[in-house]
Amino acid sequence: MRLYILKRLGIALLLLLAMTLMTFLLMRATPGNFFDALKMNPQISPETVARYEHLYGLDKPLLMQYGHWLANILRGEFGYSFYYNVPVTHILVGRLGNTFILSLTSFLLTWLVAIPLGVWAALRRNRLADRLLSFSSFAAFSTPGFFLAMLLLYAASQWGVLPLGGMRSPTYDDMTALGKILDVGAHLIIPTVVLSLASMASLQRLMRANLLSVLRKQYVIAARAKGLPEGQVIYRHALRNAFNPMVTLLGYEFSGLLSGAALVEIVCSWPGLGVLMLTAVRAKDVYVVMASMLMGGVLLLLGNLLADILLLWVDPRIRYGKHD
Amino acid sequence: MPAGAAQNRYGGQIALYGGQLVLPATSDPKTFNEIVASETSSSAVTNMLFEGLTTTDAFTLKVIPNLAASWQVSPDGLTWTFHLRPGVVWFDGKPFGADDVVFTFNDLIYNPDIPSSSRDVFTVDGKPFKVQKVDDLTVRFILPVKFAPFLRGMSQPILPKHKLEGPLKAGKFSFTWGIDAPPKDVVGTGSFYLDQYAPGERLVFRRNPHYWKRSDSGDVLPYLDKVVFLIIPDADGRLLKFLDGQLDYADLRGGDFPLLKPLETKRKFHIYDAGPAFGSNFIAFNQNARANPKTGKAFVDPVKSSWFTDVNFRRAVAHAIDRPKMIEILANGLGTPQYGPMSPSSGFFYNPHTPSYDYDLDKARQYLAVSGFKERDGRLYDSKGDPVEFNLYTNAGERTQIAAMVRADLEHLGMKVNLLTLEFNALVAKLMSSYDWDAIILGLTGGVEPHFGKNVWHSSGQLHLWDPKQDAPATAWEKRLDDIFNQGVQELDEDKRKVLYDEFQTIAAEQLPVVYTYLDDNLFAVRDRFGNLKPSAYGGALHNLEEIYVKQ
Numbered sequence: 001m002r003l004y005i006l007k008r009l010g011i012a013l014l015l016l017l018a019m020t021l022m023t024f025l026l027m028r029a030t031p032g033n034f035f036d037a038l039k040m041n042p043q044i045s046p047e048t049v050a051r052y053e054h055l056y057g058l059d060k061p062l063l064m065q066y067g068h069w070l071a072n073i074l075r076g077e078f079g080y081s082f083y084y085n086v087p088v089t090h091i092l093v094g095r096l097g098n099t100f101i102l103s104l105t106s107f108l109l110t111w112l113v114a115i116p117l118g119v120w121a122a123l124r125r126n127r128l129a130d131r132l133l134s135f136s137s138f139a140a141f142s143t144p145g146f147f148l149a150m151l152l153l154y155a156a157s158q159w160g161v162l163p164l165g166g167m168r169s170p171t172y173d174d175m176t177a178l179g180k181i182l183d184v185g186a187h188l189i190i191p192t193v194v195l196s197l198a199s200m201a202s203l204q205r206l207m208r209a210n211l212l213s214v215l216r217k218q219y220v221i222a223a224r225a226k227g228l229p230e231g232q233v234i235y236r237h238a239l240r241n242a243f244n245p246m247v248t249l250l251g252y253e254f255s256g257l258l259s260g261a262a263l264v265e266i267v268c269s270w271p272g273l274g275v276l277m278l279t280a281v282r283a284k285d286v287y288v289v290m291a292s293m294l295m296g297g298v299l300l301l302l303g304n305l306l307a308d309i310l311l312l313w314v315d316p317r318i319r320y321g322k323h324d
Numbered sequence: 325m326p327a328g329a330a331q332n333r334y335g336g337q338i339a340l341y342g343g344q345l346v347l348p349a350t351s352d353p354k355t356f357n358e359i360v361a362s363e364t365s366s367s368a369v370t371n372m373l374f375e376g377l378t379t380t381d382a383f384t385l386k387v388i389p390n391l392a393a394s395w396q397v398s399p400d401g402l403t404w405t406f407h408l409r410p411g412v413v414w415f416d417g418k419p420f421g422a423d424d425v426v427f428t429f430n431d432l433i434y435n436p437d438i439p440s441s442s443r444d445v446f447t448v449d450g451k452p453f454k455v456q457k458v459d460d461l462t463v464r465f466i467l468p469v470k471f472a473p474f475l476r477g478m479s480q481p482i483l484p485k486h487k488l489e490g491p492l493k494a495g496k497f498s499f500t501w502g503i504d505a506p507p508k509d510v511v512g513t514g515s516f517y518l519d520q521y522a523p524g525e526r527l528v529f530r531r532n533p534h535y536w537k538r539s540d541s542g543d544v545l546p547y548l549d550k551v552v553f554l555i556i557p558d559a560d561g562r563l564l565k566f567l568d569g570q571l572d573y574a575d576l577r578g579g580d581f582p583l584l585k586p587l588e589t590k591r592k593f594h595i596y597d598a599g600p601a602f603g604s605n606f607i608a609f610n611q612n613a614r615a616n617p618k619t620g621k622a623f624v625d626p627v628k629s630s631w632f633t634d635v636n637f638r639r640a641v642a643h644a645i646d647r648p649k650m651i652e653i654l655a656n657g658l659g660t661p662q663y664g665p666m667s668p669s670s671g672f673f674y675n676p677h678t679p680s681y682d683y684d685l686d687k688a689r690q691y692l693a694v695s696g697f698k699e700r701d702g703r704l705y706d707s708k709g710d711p712v713e714f715n716l717y718t719n720a721g722e723r724t725q726i727a728a729m730v731r732a733d734l735e736h737l738g739m740k741v742n743l744l745t746l747e748f749n750a751l752v753a754k755l756m757s758s759y760d761w762d763a764i765i766l767g768l769t770g771g772v773e774p775h776f777g778k779n780v781w782h783s784s785g786q787l788h789l790w791d792p793k794q795d796a797p798a799t800a801w802e803k804r805l806d807d808i809f810n811q812g813v814q815e816l817d818e819d820k821r822k823v824l825y826d827e828f829q830t831i832a833a834e835q836l837p838v839v840y841t842y843l844d845d846n847l848f849a850v851r852d853r854f855g856n857l858k859p860s861a862y863g864g865a866l867h868n869l870e871e872i873y874v875k876q
Contacts, residue, residue: 032749038362039756045444046786052439083354086502094523150560157564164568165561167525269556271524284749
C-alpha cells in the first residue's frame with residue numbers, strides 16, 4: 001500500500017509540472033501582456049512600458065522565464081504580482097482562507113443534505129415524495145448560480161434580515177468573539193445556499209440511482225431471503241456498496257473547494273479568490289494565475305489520492321486486489 | 325499670480341463635525357504607492373492620502389494653489405518658483421517642506437530604476453525639469469523649454485522623504501507601500517488617513533487632525549470623522565446596497581435612472597446629473613498604408629485601405645451613426661452626441677463650433693456617391709466594383725452594445741460589417757504591434773488639458789491609432805496637427821493657446837480619423853443627509869470631501 005501511494009505521488013508531481021507549463025505557455029501564447037493597458041494611456045511613453053517589461057523579465061525567452069519561476073517555487077517563492085507589486089502569497093493567503101470557509105460550508109451542507117436525501121428518495125422510489133424531490137432537483141440544477149444569488153440578495157433587501165453580500169458587518173471589529181462568528185455566519189447563508197443547491201441536486205440524484213441499482217443486486221435479494229431485518233439489509237449491505245462511487249466523487253469535489261465559487265463570490269461580494277483570479281487572468285498577471293493553478297492542481301491531486309485511499313479503506317475488494 | 329480661491333455657485337454652510345460617509349469601490353486597490361500606481365482603483369485611494377502643489381478648481385477648471393500657497397514665473401516662462409504652504413505636516417506629525425518636493429521629483433519620478441508613469445508627463449523633448457530647493461519652504465523648477473501644461477502637471481502628489489528615503493536606498497522602493505503594508509505606515513498630507521484595509525471588503529479612512537485647510541468661516545477641516553470604501557465588484561450589488569442605505573453614494577448608469585428616480589423621496593437621496601462625462605467612445609479605421617517589414621505585405625488590404633483613407637467614406641459613416649437612438653437605448657436619454665475630440669465639460673479649451681454630423685442617410689449616401697461608391701441590391705460597392713465589407717473589432721463589455729448599434733447603422737448604407745469581440749489585451753496587440761485590423765470601436769479617457777492628448781493626435785504618437793508612429797506626417801492635415809501640438813505646448817498665453825486648440829478640434833471633426841459616438845452623462849446619487857455637496861462635471865460629488873458634513 002505504501003508503494004502504491006508513493007507511485008501515485010510521483011505521477012501527481014509530473015502532472016503538476018505539466019499543468020503549470022501548459023498554463024504558462026497558454027498565458028503567454030495569447031497576444032499581449034500585462035503592460036498593454038499602460039500602452040493605451042496617452043500619457044505613458046513606449047520607453048516606460050519597455051522599462052517595465054525589462055524589470056519584470058518579460059523580454060527574456062519564454063522557457064527561461066518558466067525555468068526561473070520553477071526554480072523559485074522550489075525555494076518556496078511564488079513570485080511577484082505585476083498588478084500589486086507584492087509577493088503573490090501576500091495577496092492570496094487571506095483570500096484563500098475566505099474562499100475556503102465558504103467552500104467548506106457549502107461542501108458540508110451539500111453532502112450532509114444530499115446523501116440522506118438520496119437514500120430517502122431511493123427508498124420511496126416513484127412515490128409522490130420522490131417525484132417532487134426529483135422535480136425540485138432538476139429545477140435547482142438548471143438555475144444559474146449567479147442568478148439565484150441575485151434573486152436571494154434582492155429578497156434579502158426587501159426582507160431586511162440577512163446581510164446584502166460581503167463577509168463582515170462594518171461594526172465587526174467591536175463585536176465579541178461569539179458575535180463575530182454569528183456575523184460571518186449570517187453573511188455566509190446566501191452564498192452557501194446558492195453554492196450548495198445545484199451540487200446538492202445532482203449529488204442527491206446520483207446517490208438515489210446508486211442505491212437503487214445496488215438494491216436490485218442478487219446479494220440484497222439473498223439478504224432479504226435469509227430474513228435479515230430491512231434496516232440491516234439497507235444500511236449494512238446495500239448502502240456501503242452504493243457509497244463507493246460517491247467516494248471517488250468526493251475526491252474530485254475536493255479540488256473544487258478553491259475554484260468553484262468565483263461567480264457567486266462576485267455577485268455576493270465575498271472577498272475570496274474569485275474576483276482576484278478573474279482580474280488576474282484578464283490582466284495577464286501571470287504569476288498570480290500560476291500560483292492559483294498550482295494550488296488548484298495540488299488540491300485536485302490530493303483529492304484524488306484521498307479518494308483512492310478512502311476507497312481502499314471502504315471497499316475490501318480493491319484492497320485485496322492490490323495485494324495479490 | 326493666477327486664480328485665487330474657488331468661486332462657485334454654491335454658498336458655504338454652517339457645518340457640524342462627526343459622522344461617516346460610506347462609498348462604493350468597484351475593486352481592491354493594487355498598491356498604496358502613488359508613484360507605482362497605474363490604474364483607477366489605486367489612485368482612488370492615493371488621491372485621498374496625497375496632495376500636489378496645485379490642484380484644479382472643480383468649477384472654473386483653473387489651476388489653484390494646494391500645497392503651494394503661491395508661485396511666480398520668470399518672464400521667459402522657464403523658471404517657476406513655488407512658495408510652499410507653511411505649517412503643513414504629514415500624518416505622523418513631521419513637517420512638510422521643500423525637501424519632500426525635491427525628493428519626489430529628483431529621487432522618485434526621475435529615477436531610472438523606478439518604472440513610473442508620471443515621468444513622461446514631466447519630460448519635455450527628452451529632458452527633465454531641474455528641481456531645486458531654495459529654502460525649507462521654497463522650491464524652484466527650471467524647465468528646458470516652455471511647457472504650457474506645467475502648472476496643471478504640478479498637481480503631481482508629493483510623497484514624504486523621511487518615510488521613503490530608507491526603502492529607496494535599500495533598492496526596495498517599488499515594493500514599498502504595497503497592499504500588504506500596515507495602513508498607518510502610508511503617510512500623506514490629505515484630509516483623511518488610511519486606518520484599516522480588509523482585502524476584498526473595505527478601506528477605512530479617518531479624519532486627519534493635522535489637516536491644513538480651513539473652511540471659509542475658519543473651521544478646521546475635514547468635518548467627517550470617517551470615510552469608508554466598501555469593495556463591491558458587482559454593479560447591481562452596489563445599487564442594492566445603496567437603496568438599502570448601506571452606501572451613501574452610487575454611480576449610476578443611464579439605465580438605472582428610471583429605477584431610482586421614483587425612490588428619491590422615500591429612500592432619502594438625490595440624483596445629480598453633472599453633465600457630459602470625459603471618456604469617449606469612437607470608431608476608427610485603419611489608415612496605415614505601410615507594409616509589414618517581415619512579410620512585405622501591406623498591413624491593410626489595399627482595397628479596404630482605399631476606403632478607409634477616403635474622408636468622404638468616413639464622413640458618410642459619421643452621418644450614418646444614429647447617435648440620438650444610441651443615447652436613447654444605451655444611456656436612457658442621458659447623454660450627449662459627440663463630434664469633436666474634447667468633452668463639453670472640458671471648459672475653456674472646448675470648441676463648440678466644430679462641424680457636426682446629424683443622423684442623415686441621404687447626406688451619407690451623397691458623400692459615398694462623390695467617391696464613386698454605388699448601392700446595388702442593398703449592398704455597397706466601391707468605384708472598382710468591390711463590395712464594401714470589413715471587420716469591426718471591440719473589447720468585451722459595454723462597448724459591444726455600441727459596436728452592435730454602429731454595425732446595424734452601417735448596414736443601412738449597404739456595408740457588410742463583421743463584428744468581432746476580443747479581450748482587451750488582444751485588441752491592444754492589434755493596435756500597437758500587429759496592425760492587422762480594419763475598424764475598431766474603442767474609448768479613451770479625456771481631460772481638461774488638450775496637450776495630454778498629444779500621443780493620440782501627433783503623427784509620431786503610438787496612440788495615433790489610425791496610423792501610429794509615423795516618421796513624417798502622411799497627410800497635410802496631420803502635418804498641421806503636429807504643428808499645432810508642437811506650438812501649443814510652448815504657448816503660455818491662454819487665449820492664443822485656445823485659438824490653436826480650437827483649430828485642432830475643427831480639423832479632427834472635419835477629417836474624422838476617429839468618428840465619435842456619444843458621451844454618457846456623469847450621473848450619481850447621494851444620500852440627503854450630507855451638507856456642502858457641490859457636484860461638478862469635473863470633480864463629481866466628492867471633490868470637496870473635506871467640506872462635506874452630516875446634517876442634523
